[in-house]
Amino acid sequence: RKEVEQDPGPFNVPEGATVAFNCTYSNSASQSFFWYRQDCRKEPKLLMSVYSSGNEDGRFTAQLNRASQYISLLIRDSKLSDSATYLCVVNQAGTALIFGKGTTLSVSS
């Protein structure tokens, strides 16, 4: 089983749609969780951290379920500019970040 697995995608949605991405991780000792965004032919950039209680940043909501070792990202009212690849990232204390392969989102008008 891969350490971090994400929805295969791609997700093709119209503007204004709500879309959710899921991610599972295999190591129960993982402590920190993030979503990164990577635009085509660009470097990854931090989108948001994922907290145990769940957190929201504008149209983006991240959730963590430690019991199921599951992370989600919800995007409401999708914009054309949200088109990108979303990387689920997991980390244990003192170790390197582990990246998922990413889920590609394409928002169309």
Add this chain to the structure above:
Amino acid sequence: SAVISQKPSRDICQRGTSLTIQCQVDSQVTMMFWYRQQPGQSLTLIATANQGSEATYESGFVIDKFPISRPNLTFSTLTVSNMSPEDSSIYLCSVETREDREPTSGANVLTFGAGSRLTVL
């Protein structure tokens, strides 16, 4: 967050040659990381470069193939040696800066360079 300059941005190389990628940061950082992103794959950490000591390599990566220099706190190089087509990939430099630590867990948050897209013929 830190600003990272990475070069070359892309290169096409012949099999058997070597290429050195440079990474310059606009502030002093303790740890610099080198990642590889092969087509359709996730980012994979190659090694961690600390100033004043040898780089620490991840499983599957060795110093002879990917020698790293870290002469000071703002600069690092990664060399891809004796290249083969399987080395065709994007190579990314990243840093973890003190002010970028995630405030709740203290986990490292990374800033990446723009990447070096390498094609080996």
